[in-house]
Amino acid sequence: MHWVDWCILLIPLLTILGLSIYSGKYVRSVVDFLAAGRVAGRYTLAVGDMAAGLGVITLVALCESKFQSGYGIDFWSKLGGPVSIVLSLTGFCVYRWRETKALSFGQFLEIRYSRSFRVFAASIRVIAETITNAIGPAIAVNFFLYFLNIPHAITIWGLNIPCYAIVLTVLIAVAMVCIWSGGRVSLLITDTFQGILCYPVFVVLVGYILVNFSWSTDVVPVMMDRVPGESFINPYDLDKLRDFNIFALIVTIFSTILNRASWFGNDTSNSARTPHEQKMAGVLGAWRSGLSVVLLTVVALMVITIMNNGKFADEAKEIRDTLTEKVAIEAIPNPVEREKIVAEVKALPPQRHIPDGKNPLSITENLETPIFETVKKTIGDDGEGNFTFQRFRTMYQQMMMTIAMRKTLPVGIAGAFGLLMIMLMISTDDSRIFNSSSTILQDVIMPFMKKPFTPKGHLLALRLSALGVAVIFWFFSLLFVQLDYIFMFITIMCAIWLGGAGAVTLGGLYTKFGNTVGAYSAVIAGATVSVGGIFMQRYWAQMIYPMLCERGWDKAVGNFLSTVSDPFNPYIVWTMNPEKFPINSQEIYFIAMLCGISGYVIGSLVTYKEPFNLDRMLHRGVYSIDGEKKISSKWTLKNTFGKLIGITPEYSRGDKIIAWSVFFYSIVYTFVIMFIGVWIWNLFSPWPEVYWSYYFYVNTLLVPSIAGIITTVWFMWGGIRDTIRLFRDLENRTVNVLDDGRVSGHVSLADQAEIDHIDEEVEEAREADERDEKQ
Numbered sequence: 001m002h003w004v005d006w007c008i009l010l011i012p013l014l015t016i017l018g019l020s021i022y023s024g025k026y027v028r029s030v031v032d033f034l035a036a037g038r039v040a041g042r043y044t045l046a047v048g049d050m051a052a053g054l055g056v057i058t059l060v061a062l063c064e065s066k067f068q069s070g071y072g073i074d075f076w077s078k079l080g081g082p083v084s085i086v087l088s089l090t091g092f093c094v095y096r097w098r099e100t101k102a103l104s105f106g107q108f109l110e111i112r113y114s115r116s117f118r119v120f121a122a123s124i125r126v127i128a129e130t131i132t133n134a135i136g137p138a139i140a141v142n143f144f145l146y147f148l149n150i151p152h153a154i155t156i157w158g159l160n161i162p163c164y165a166i167v168l169t170v171l172i173a174v175a176m177v178c179i180w181s182g183g184r185v186s187l188l189i190t191d192t193f194q195g196i197l198c199y200p201v202f203v204v205l206v207g208y209i210l211v212n213f214s215w216s217t218d219v220v221p222v223m224m225d226r227v228p229g230e231s232f233i234n235p236y237d238l239d240k241l242r243d244f245n246i247f248a249l250i251v252t253i254f255s256t257i258l259n260r261a262s263w264f265g266n267d268t269s270n271s272a273r274t275p276h277e278q279k280m281a282g283v284l285g286a287w288r289s290g291l292s293v294v295l296l297t298v299v300a301l302m303v304i305t306i307m308n309n310g311k312f313a314d315e316a317k318e319i320r321d322t323l324t325e326k327v328a329i330e331a332i333p334n335p336v337e338r339e340k341i342v343a344e345v346k347a348l349p350p351q352r353h354i355p356d357g358k359n360p361l362s363i364t365e366n367l368e369t370p371i372f373e374t375v376k377k378t379i380g381d382d383g384e385g386n387f388t389f390q391r392f393r394t395m396y397q398q399m400m401m402t403i404a405m406r407k408t409l410p411v412g413i414a415g416a417f418g419l420l421m422i423m424l425m426i427s428t429d430d431s432r433i434f435n436s437s438s439t440i441l442q443d444v445i446m447p448f449m450k451k452p453f454t455p456k457g458h459l460l461a462l463r464l465s466a467l468g469v470a471v472i473f474w475f476f477s478l479l480f481v482q483l484d485y486i487f488m489f490i491t492i493m494c495a496i497w498l499g500g501a502g503a504v505t506l507g508g509l510y511t512k513f514g515n516t517v518g519a520y521s522a523v524i525a526g527a528t529v530s531v532g533g534i535f536m537q538r539y540w541a542q543m544i545y546p547m548l549c550e551r552g553w554d555k556a557v558g559n560f561l562s563t564v565s566d567p568f569n570p571y572i573v574w575t576m577n578p579e580k581f582p583i584n585s586q587e588i589y590f591i592a593m594l595c596g597i598s599g600y601v602i603g604s605l606v607t608y609k610e611p612f613n614l615d616r617m618l619h620r621g622v623y624s625i626d627g628e629k630k631i632s633s634k635w636t637l638k639n640t641f642g643k644l645i646g647i648t649p650e651y652s653r654g655d656k657i658i659a660w661s662v663f664f665y666s667i668v669y670t671f672v673i674m675f676i677g678v679w680i681w682n683l684f685s686p687w688p689e690v691y692w693s694y695y696f697y698v699n700t701l702l703v704p705s706i707a708g709i710i711t712t713v714w715f716m717w718g719g720i721r722d723t724i725r726l727f728r729d730l731e732n733r734t735v736n737v738l739d740d741g742r743v744s745g746h747v748s749l750a751d752q753a754e755i756d757h758i759d760e761e762v763e764e765a766r767e768a769d770e771r772d773e774k775q
Contacts, residue, residue, distance in 0.1 A: 005415030012197060012419055016190050016426065017177050023189045024181025026730035030458045033183035034104070034438060039729035040188055043718030045281035048191035048427075054198075054292055055428030056140040056421050059299060061486035063401035066300040067307075068363060068485075069244035070223060070232025071696060076246060078675040080253040085666040091279040093261035096509045098278050099618040105264055106443025111617055112508040113516045115447055121504065121523055122443030126436055128497035129263075130469065132490055133432035134476035139398070139486065140425040141168045141477065146402040147418065152329050168477055172470050175430040179437075179466045183459075185730065187431055189723060194423040196719045199712040201420045202291040206705065208413050209298040215701075219301055220693045222308045225355035227362040229570075232304075233692045236682065239570045242363070243485060247571040248586040258502030258593060261509060276650045284658065287715070291708030297700055303404045308367060310352040315407060316367070317350040323396060323403045324371060331392040337378050344374050371396070386541040386579045398486065433473060437466040484537065484585065492534055492585035499526020499592030503600035512611035518604030526596035533581075533588035540581040558582075665707070674699050 027033050086092075102108040105125070110118040141164055144150065153162045178186050213219060223232040229240030238245060306312045307319070324345040332338040351367045353359070361367065375392055379385045409417055441461055446453075453461055484492075500522035507514035507522075536544060548554040558576035561583075565574040574582040616623045651659065678695065681687070687695075 002411040002415070004411055005418060008412070008415030009418045009422060013174075013422060013426075016194060016423070017174065019193055020178040020186040020190045021181050023186045026185050026727075027182045027459070030455055030462070032185055032730070033459055033462055034442075035184055039726060040277075041722030041725055042277050042281040042284055043715065043722040044188060044192050044726055045278070046284040047195035047715055047719035048188050054289070054424055055136055056143050056425045057136045057428070057486060058424075059296060059421075060139055060143060060398055060401060061490075062296050063300045063303050064397050064485055065244050065487055067304055067397065067400065069241050070226070070230075070304075071297075071700065072231045072233050072235045072238050072692075073241070073244060073246070073249065074700065075235035075675070075678075076249055077252075078671055080249070080256060081666055081675075082671050083253055083256055085662060087257070087260060088279075088662070093264070093505070093509060094279055096618060097261055097264050098274075099620070100509075101619060104438065104442040106439065106447070108264075108508070109443075109504075109519075110447070112514075112612070113504075113519045117516050117519050118443055119447050120520070121501075122439055124523055124527055125497045125501070126439050126444065128494060129432075129439070130436045130472055131476065131496075132493040133429075133436060134473045135480065135486070135489060135493075136425075136429055136432060137168060137171055137473055138477040138480040140171060140421075140429070142395075142399060143402050143421060144171075146326060146399050147406050147421070149406065152326075165478060168474060171425060171429065172474050174426055175433055176467060176470050178426060178430040179434050180463055183434065183462060187427075187434060189726065191427045191431070192719050192723050194427050196716050198420060198423060199291065199716050201416050202295050203709065203712060204413065204416055205420070206291065206295050206298055206708075208409075209302050210701070210705075213302055213305055215693075215697055218309060218311065219305050220690075221355040222305050223693065223696075224689050225308070225357055225360050227360045227365075230362055231689070233696055234687075234689050235692070236686065240363075242573065243488065243584050243586070245571055247568070251586045251590045254590070255498065255502070255593065258506065258597075259498045260502075261505040262498055262501035264505070280655060280658070284715075287658075287662065287707075287711045291705070291712055294701065294704050294708050299401065299405070302408070303401050306404055306408065307400065308353065308355065308361065310354050313350040313352040317348075319400070319403050319407055320348075320368075320371060321346050322407070323399060326403075327392060327395045327399065331395050332375075332379065332388060334379075341375055341378050344378075345371055348374075368396075381578070383542045383546045386545075390541055390579055394484065429473075433466055433469050437469040438462060440469065441465040484580075488585040491589050492530060492537065495530035495533070495585070495589040495592045496527050497523075499530050499589065500524070500596030500599065501526070502593060503597045507600055507604070512614060513608055514600065514604045514612070515607060515609075517607040518600040518602070521599030521603030522596040523599075525599035526592040529592040529595050530588060533583065533585070533592075536583075537581045537585070541579050544581075545576075545578050669703075670699075 097108070100108050100111065102111065106118045106122045109121050144167055145152070145163060150163050150167065152164070153160050154166075155161070178190050182189075220233075226232050227240075229237060231237035307316050325342050328338045328341055332341065348370055351370075353361075353367055372389075372393060376385075376389055379388050381389075405417060406414070445461075445465075452458075503522040504514075504519045507518065545554070548557055554576060561574035561576070565572045572587060576582060615621050674695075
């Protein structure tokens with residue numbers, strides 16, 4: 001990159017690190033370190049969560065998936081929009097979670113179920129969370145190696161050191177700087193600062209791509225140049241899509257509801273000033289990501305267009321040659337085979353494909369096919385050859401966007417894109433390290449301690465736990481080998497926990513019949529299905545499929561899988577494949593969730609003794625401890641609709657405006673007009689593909705871009721205002737940890753009552769658990 005790009009990248013990075021160190025002065029208690037003193041405002045939470053949730057891995061994974069499936073499926077994804085909005089507007093799970101006043105997810109599990117289940121569930125969650133999140137640094141390191149054109153290895157004093165390990169160490173160290181000094185305070189402040197910086201970068205990048213790539217002459221012809229059943233733009237022509245299809249969308253919507261609270265506890269869900277402020281941060285979540293979604297879309301469209309439109313054949317040829325050379329070094333261990341592949345790919349002529357529909361492309365026959373056939377022919381098709389090919393193809397598809405951006409963006413814009421990526425990497429990785437580490441300490445280690453930490457010792461233990469998780473991330477990323485799409489890998493790894501967690505959390509917050517036996521049954525059932533699926537996917541090409549062929553079982557197993565999946569064709573198709581396990585990650589995840597629900601219900605009902613006291617856990621009625629007045633109102637004709645979308649007497653006029661704006665944009669415009677209206681129109685008069693190109697442009701680019709520019713100004717102002725208030729509130733929260741571990745300074749009566757009452761609840765839960773074990 002040019003020196004201007006390096007300045008654009010490094011100066012804000014140093015500012016972020018300095019801000020994280022400075023914010024450590026506000027950490028004076030464990031509550032500050034874990035939950036930012038519970039004084040955060042809605043815009044701080046909304047902007048910070050946007051930055052923390054939008055990582056390098058998100059952009060890489062989205063481009064990888066859209067290059068295979070296009071955007072036709074996005075029309076049907078609008079079915080999930082109302083679900084997410086209703087969940088946010090009503091505060092589903094969020095409000096009850098804040099009412100429990102638990103400082104960690106494990107503390108909630110101990111109060112609702114038992115101490116032993118707290119440790120068990122926290123262990124499963126930590127394993128799934130850590131392995132899943134550790135892929136983030138691995139993808140980010142590869143991105144920066146390819147984007148900054150860093151060599152794969154350097155020689156120091158005669159020792160050959162891989163640059164992957166060096167860059168990985170630097171990235172993990174940067175994340176630890178943000179965590180060490182201030183914990184959640186540092187993360188919240190730096191994430192908000194990074195989010196505020198991201199908004200203008202979104203505007204610049206979106207503007208550059210839209211100006212330099214014509215929608216009608218460059219993009220649309222490529223999107224329409226697909227074989228029947230694999231359309232990139234027509235939602236009624238998707239029958240042959242396999243991994244990212246209608247069934248995957250159904251699984252996503254189902255999981256959104258079931259696992260609404262499954263990751264609560266060690267994120268910003270504890271950090272708001274009040275439950276209402278936490279709820280409003282969730283409502284604002286519908287607006288905060290507007291322009292970031294547009295950016296993800298236009299970047300993916302740019303890559304698809306460059307690689308498949310003959311107008312950009314020379315640029316695409318350079319990208320393919322560079323990509324093949326760099327991926328071969330990493331994925332193909334045999335140097336002779338590697339050099340042969342690189343030479344043969346470079347000898348291929350530029351593919352000047354004209355996207356006129358005469359020779360449409362498909363998933364199996366496209367402009368990347370000659371490269372993959374060259375690799376396949378060279379390395380062979382035995383077990384080891386299939387494994388190597390799968391690894392090469394995965395890396396090739398993931399890093400395509402990175403090389404395309406490096407070769408396409410001019411000076412200045414390239415620096416802004418690099419800055420965006422490094423900010424998203426920091427905000428994502430530090431949050432995930434912190435969340436995993438606090439879970440390990442709070443929910444796995446501390447329940448076994450006979451003597452509790454002093455406040456000062458607790459803070460040190462939290463920091464050391466974060467350091468330990470960072471080391472785990474480092475080792476896992478160093479040894480990481482991925483063979484599937486990123487979204488699929490994340491899905492199957494999360495399923496170890498989410499397969500049974502949804503039943504446990506929803507049952508814990510909303511049912512009285514759920515008990516410890518049901519909770520154990522749900523988590524064990526979900527995890528067993530998921531781990532079995534992971535094993536099959538990992539060793540299918542190398543070991544399992546060759547074994548089936550050797551014993552003559554391949555046809556019988558193939559017939560069985562086909563018979564089971566036939567009723568669900570074309571959305572679920574299980575056919576034998578020597579390279580890939582026939583059942584994909586979304587399907588395994590769905591099976592795991594069904595098993596988890598069944599385990600929870602059956603286990604709880606079989607061992608049911610008495611209803612659980614939800615009012616006590618939620619501090620309602622006679623169990624209220626903080627003097628908070630519960631405002632209630634009767635249902636009337638005037639307020640019925642407002643109540644249905646979550647508006648309560650606690651809402652100010654501004655809150656109501658925000659809630660109604662979310663409702664009208666997400667429900668009335670996006671769902672009723674742009675989905676239901678268009679769906680009805682197509683029932684009577686199906687649209688040609690050119691109509692869908694107009695629809696896609698208006699609904700996915702034009703309107704979201706206009707809304708995104710407005711919300712950019714709105715959230716930048718709100719984020720700055722709430723961050724200033726956060727600093728002021730933390731300054732006024734004068735709680736100090738003395739050398740002997742005692743706490744001096746001011747603690748509110750509500751906070752002290754909350755801490756004392758939760759301690760009593762946990763102790764009572766432990767005593768009850770011990771009595772049950774003795775019986």
